[in-house]
Amino acid sequence: MIIILIKLIAAHLIGDFIFQTDKICEMKYSNELSKSLTGLAIHSGIQAMLSYVFIAEWTLWIVPLVIFVSHFFIDLIKISFNGKRLPAFISDQLAHYIIIIGLWWVLCAKGCFNISTPYLSLTFWAILTSYIAVLVPTSILIKSFIEFEGWIPNQSTSTEERSQQEGQPQQEEQPQQEERPQQEERPQQEERPQQEESLQGLPNAGKWIGFLERVLILTFIYTNNIEGIGFLLAAKSVFRFGELNRTQDIKVTEYVLIGTFVSFTIAIVIGFGVKWLIGLDY
Numbered sequence: 001m002i003i004i005l006i007k008l009i010a011a012h013l014i015g016d017f018i019f020q021t022d023k024i025c026e027m028k029y030s031n032e033l034s035k036s037l038t039g040l041a042i043h044s045g046i047q048a049m050l051s052y053v054f055i056a057e058w059t060l061w062i063v064p065l066v067i068f069v070s071h072f073f074i075d076l077i078k079i080s081f082n083g084k085r086l087p088a089f090i091s092d093q094l095a096h097y098i099i100i101i102g103l104w105w106v107l108c109a110k111g112c113f114n115i116s117t118p119y120l121s122l123t124f125w126a127i128l129t130s131y132i133a134v135l136v137p138t139s140i141l142i143k144s145f146i147e148f149e150g151w152i153p154n155q156s157t158s159t160e161e162r163s164q165q166e167g168q169p170q171q172e173e174q175p176q177q178e179e180r181p182q183q184e185e186r187p188q189q190e191e192r193p194q195q196e197e198s199l200q201g202l203p204n205a206g207k208w209i210g211f212l213e214r215v216l217i218l219t220f221i222y223t224n225n226i227e228g229i230g231f232l233l234a235a236k237s238v239f240r241f242g243e244l245n246r247t248q249d250i251k252v253t254e255y256v257l258i259g260t261f262v263s264f265t266i267a268i269v270i271g272f273g274v275k276w277l278i279g280l281d282y
Contacts, residue, residue: 086148134214221271
């Protein structure tokens with residue numbers, strides 16, 4: 001009956017991190033009470049509908065009812081405390097999983113689930129749930145963890161600080177010859193914005209790199225190609241070396257290392273945990 005629990009967790013992850021759009025989040029955190037309650041009702045309704053469809057036990061109306069009510073009030077409490085930091089995120093998710101596990105335990109004890117007609121196997125649901133978990137949920141967890149610890153480096157450096165670090169004279173110390181330096185400084189002034197843009201990187205590229213690396217880690221684990229994880233880590237280190245070498249800032253280096261190791265650790269733990277769970281089914 002573990003497959004029912006996996007389905008409920010999959011429904012929760014999809015509803016909380018995929019189907020919860022920015023518009024719904026804005027409604028939930030709105031200062032208008034009616035708008036906030038509407039956003040909570042929509043989000044809780046999506047969660048209830050997904051859980052009802054995933055378990056496919058059409059006579060068990062208690063499942064979507066409990067999911068709707070619990071999700072509504074748990075999120076309402078979180079919004080009341082304006083919880084957007086790591087403790088609020090963990091407490092919110094923990095409360096949801098306690099409700100899901102408790103509901104599954106009670107219904108299994110009463111024999112409410114029909115085990116003779118499961119659609120799709122435990123392996124499918126476990127692997128699907130793991131891939132969902134390492135995408136947006138893991139990204140939010142890593143971001144919340146780094147922000148909570150205050151490990152986000154300040155990458156903006158003023159012109160004066162840059163000139164002092166590079167040993168260049170500031171504008172007040174320019175030589176008396178004014179006409180010729182103005183012509184010579186134009187190419188340098190044109191190159192600086194281009195260099196700054198190149199250091200900023202592509203929008204959302206880091207997020208998608210994290211998605212792809214965690215998906216690859218799970219794929220390596222499920223296909224018994226564990227050595228691929230080491231190759232992936234080495235490849236990322238090589239490509240990141242030039243960027244980290246240019247920054248000359250230990251905070252940026254540590255920031256990248258922490259994010260990488262946390263991302264790899266979560267994906268590896270989920271991958272081997274799901275592989276162990278699948279082994280119990282045989």
